[in-house]
Amino acid sequence: MAKDTKERILALALDKFSQNGYDGTNIRELTSSLGLVKSALYRHFDSKEAIWNALLDEMIAYYEAGFGSSEHLPPVPDSLEGLVTLTMGMADFTIHDEKVVKTRKLLSIEQFRDERARDLATKHFLTGLTAMFTPLFQGMMDKGLLLRDDPAMLAFAYTAPISALIHLCDREPERTDEAIQRIEAFSRHFIRTYACQGGNTDETI
Amino acid sequence: MAKDTKERILALALDKFSQNGYDGTNIRELTSSLGLVKSALYRHFDSKEAIWNALLDEMIAYYEAGFGSSEHLPPVPDSLEGLVTLTMGMADFTIHDEKVVKTRKLLSIEQFRDERARDLATKHFLTGLTAMFTPLFQGMMDKGLLLRDDPAMLAFAYTAPISALIHLCDREPERTDEAIQRIEAFSRHFIRTYACQGGNTDETI
DNA sequence: TTGACATGTGACCGTTTGTTCACTATACTG
DNA sequence: CAGTATAGTGAACAAACGGTCACATGTCAA
Numbered sequence: 001m002a003k004d005t006k007e008r009i010l011a012l013a014l015d016k017f018s019q020n021g022y023d024g025t026n027i028r029e030l031t032s033s034l035g036l037v038k039s040a041l042y043r044h045f046d047s048k049e050a051i052w053n054a055l056l057d058e059m060i061a062y063y064e065a066g067f068g069s070s071e072h073l074p075p076v077p078d079s080l081e082g083l084v085t086l087t088m089g090m091a092d093f094t095i096h097d098e099k100v101v102k103t104r105k106l107l108s109i110e111q112f113r114d115e116r117a118r119d120l121a122t123k124h125f126l127t128g129l130t131a132m133f134t135p136l137f138q139g140m141m142d143k144g145l146l147l148r149d150d151p152a153m154l155a156f157a158y159t160a161p162i163s164a165l166i167h168l169c170d171r172e173p174e175r176t177d178e179a180i181q182r183i184e185a186f187s188r189h190f191i192r193t194y195a196c197q198g199g200n201t202d203e204t205i
Numbered sequence: 206m207a208k209d210t211k212e213r214i215l216a217l218a219l220d221k222f223s224q225n226g227y228d229g230t231n232i233r234e235l236t237s238s239l240g241l242v243k244s245a246l247y248r249h250f251d252s253k254e255a256i257w258n259a260l261l262d263e264m265i266a267y268y269e270a271g272f273g274s275s276e277h278l279p280p281v282p283d284s285l286e287g288l289v290t291l292t293m294g295m296a297d298f299t300i301h302d303e304k305v306v307k308t309r310k311l312l313s314i315e316q317f318r319d320e321r322a323r324d325l326a327t328k329h330f331l332t333g334l335t336a337m338f339t340p341l342f343q344g345m346m347d348k349g350l351l352l353r354d355d356p357a358m359l360a361f362a363y364t365a366p367i368s369a370l371i372h373l374c375d376r377e378p379e380r381t382d383e384a385i386q387r388i389e390a391f392s393r394h395f396i397r398t399y400a401c402q403g404g405n406t407d408e409t410i
Numbered sequence: 411t412t413g414a415c416a417t418g419t420g421a422c423c424g425t426t427t428g429t430t431c432a433c434t435a436t437a438c439t440g
Numbered sequence: 441c442a443g444t445a446t447a448g449t450g451a452a453c454a455a456a457c458g459g460t461c462a463c464a465t466g467t468c469a470a
Contacts, residue, residue, distance in 0.1 A: 005417080019317065023228035027458065039460080040418050048458065108313050111376055112224065118376050126369055153394050156387075161365035164331055171316055171323055182361075189358050193398060210447080232428065244430080245448045253428065 006044045008034055010058060013051050018102035021109045022052055056116050059103050063120060068128055076139030080191040083140065087187045088180070091162065095169045095176060105170055125167075129159035146194050154194065161186050211249045213239055215263060218256050223307035226314045227257055261321050264308050268325060273333055281344030285396040288345065292392045293385070296367060300374045300381060310375055330372075334364035351399050359399065366391050 012033055016025040027038045027048060045051045066072060074090075077083045094100050107121040133155035140146045146154070165179040165186075217238055221230040232253060236243045250256045271277060279295075282288045299305050312326040338360035345351045351359070370384040370391075 021226055021228060023226055037419055043417055105317055109317065112310055112314065122373065122376060126373060153391065157362070157366055157391065157394070160369040161362055164365040164368060168327065168331060171326060186358070186362065242449055248447055
């Protein structure tokens with residue numbers, strides 16, 4: 001009940017900050033939710049802002065080690081249906097994993113006030129998704145599954161609408177089922193549009 | 206210099222709230238920026254929260270009267286290039302109009318704390334855009350400009366990526382030019398994908 | 411046992427917060 | 441002219457804020 005206090009503080013800070021924002025969260029409420037008194041917090045962090053910075057450090061490290069890591073790229077699907085399956089699996093995780101949801105909400109709230117939060121938000125919401133799907137689409141084109149096109153543009157056109165629906169889940173959790181259905185519908189519409197009609201031999205433009 | 210104080214307060218509240226959030230904004234700083242003393246504010250609003258509610262009222266009314274109004278729908282473009290032109294005009298406005306930018310930022314910050322902000326955020330970021338472009342795409346299909354498809358799905362697939370780039374401008378204004386170029390590139394890629402080949406398309410892209 | 415270290419406590423501090431109130435100055439109205 | 445809203449002032453308020461400090465524990469090594 002000693003060493004993990006720091007991690008418990010960080011976990012609860014993520015919870016509170018993602019709900020009420022940094023300014024809307026006070027130390028007393030945070031620590032009392034942990035069964036502590038506010039002064040005890042200062043054994044683990046120098047200040048409230050130090051909590052924020054440590055939380056950002058952790059969020060950045062967590063992202064770089066996971067979604068942002070080029071070594072953890074999912075394998076290129078072997079079929080169009082495989083893209084749908086992969087997409088829905090990733091969507092299911094990112095929508096239901098509490099830590100990831102809270103991270104996104106926190107970044108939405110604080111993106112305009114903290115430069116590092118801003119940069120991480122851009123990765124979470126835009127560039128990271130595109131970077132992850134670009135090689136996937138490149139691979140699917142090489143396999144003759146998708147029409148030859150700019151893979152980065154396709155990745156952007158594919159991930160941005162899905163990202164918008166993930167944001168909808170964050171904002172209105174009661175519409176999660178609807179959003180997931182729309183993600184799948186969009187995914188199927190996308191592959192219907194870009195499916196390579198001919199065989200699985202790659203063709204030149 | 207009397208009656209418009211209320212409006213000046215609201216305008217500055219939008220500015221401050223969209224930068225620092227509701228909790229991160231204090232009455233003294235807000236009123237002193239107007240050349241007033243804090244107590245003067247209470248001649249016009251009962252409380253800080255009353256300012257917030259009035260601001261939301263105004264934001265909702267402004268949206269319903271403008272973007273959200275079905276009577277202000279733009280005309281159906283007569284050509285594929287017309288869609289690009291229309292899109293870039295709307296993007297240019299929504300990216301550079303200060304009031305609209307501040308409104309989006311404020312909604313991003315407060316969407317998880319206030320139900321009305323949440324609902325307006327969904328309109329601004331998702332449903333409103335789709336609702337606006339659905340009849341446009343329907344019309345362009347009727348004119349034989351676009352391949353027949355689900356217009357609502359196309360509107361969603363078209364507006365969500367553009368919305369993501371608009372958010373990028375809000376977050377990183379120094380990347381505005383890059384974002385605008387990407388919006389145009391995406392728009393042209395989109396019409397290249399969905400253009401009706403045999404119709405009365407006037408040119409190749 | 412002793413001493414050092416890490417952890418938690420409760421009282422306290424100075425500052426900032428939103429808000430109130432008696433008062434003044436100006437402007438319109440009968 | 442008197443009278444009455446309207447708008448702004450400056451001092452004061454209680455509450456809440458982040459943070460500090462002397463002190464009380466518990467643990468573990470020497």
